[in-house]
Amino acid sequence: MKSAVLVFPGINRERDMARALRLCAGSDAEMVWHSDTALPAGTDLVVLPGGFSYGDYLRCGAIAGRAPVMDAVRAFAAKGGLVLGVCNGFQILCEAGLLPGVLMRNAGLKFICKDAYIRVERADTPFTRGYTAGQVIRVPVAHGEGNYMADSETIARLEGEGRIVFRYTAPDGALSPEWNMNGSIYAIAGILNERGNVLGMMPHPENHVEELMGCTDGRGLFAGLGQHFAAAL
């Protein structure tokens, strides 16, 4: 699996992401600068990491979503290439029009930095094949704007087409407002695009991949992506 990690000014999780890709999927990621106009030849997976691109100016992800490299990402996605956006990466994908909806200020107005429990709604995607459907994983969140929202028609489609891939739940997998920490509609923590090749999620799986991190629940996402490409060979 050949991965490309996009780097925008103000992004700060790109090394964590590259490390997770190497540890869990054996993929040495190439860093791609925001002003580049092409992805490395043979790229299988594009990852937009977390951070604070452009200092969250205007809206989170708004400037990065219109960076030159995003035209190449749009073309890559249009051909079916896999794209993963985490945290600010999810916000950037929404702003770039690769995913529907928007991530608004957390309902409680506070920046939230703690572990979240998220339920994997389906395991039949390249991003979630390392898990089982219904499995609850513990993954850290660190965001001020993670409150997912879209118009009611879009939400109905996301739900109806099974494109809500991760939801915030209690540790036992039960939905409750108390565990939906940022107020996202339908407790949405991660969604897929219509074609199923672009995933955006607020929690950081790359930060739970080693024993010393206290939890390895994030490994399945990267390991699953590795298996996806190994199986395709």
Place this chain on the structure above:
Amino acid sequence: MKARVTVTLKSGVLDPQGKAIEGALKSLGVDGIASVRQGKVFDVELPGADRGRAEAALKEAAERLLANTVIEDFRVEIVS
């Protein structure tokens, strides 16, 4: 030419920041305020004097970048 683009949240979109400001005004004892919605203002300078062209450019700027039309509305006005 000077212009102003005002971006506001669509009605019905929850505005936690506006709510917090509303609460702060209440605790300051500022009376007579029913509700607050927070938005953004962009003051823009444009070359030339063609009003129609300026309005078209501002509309494009607002639609493509200044506003996220999923949750925001915008208004364009030529100031001088």
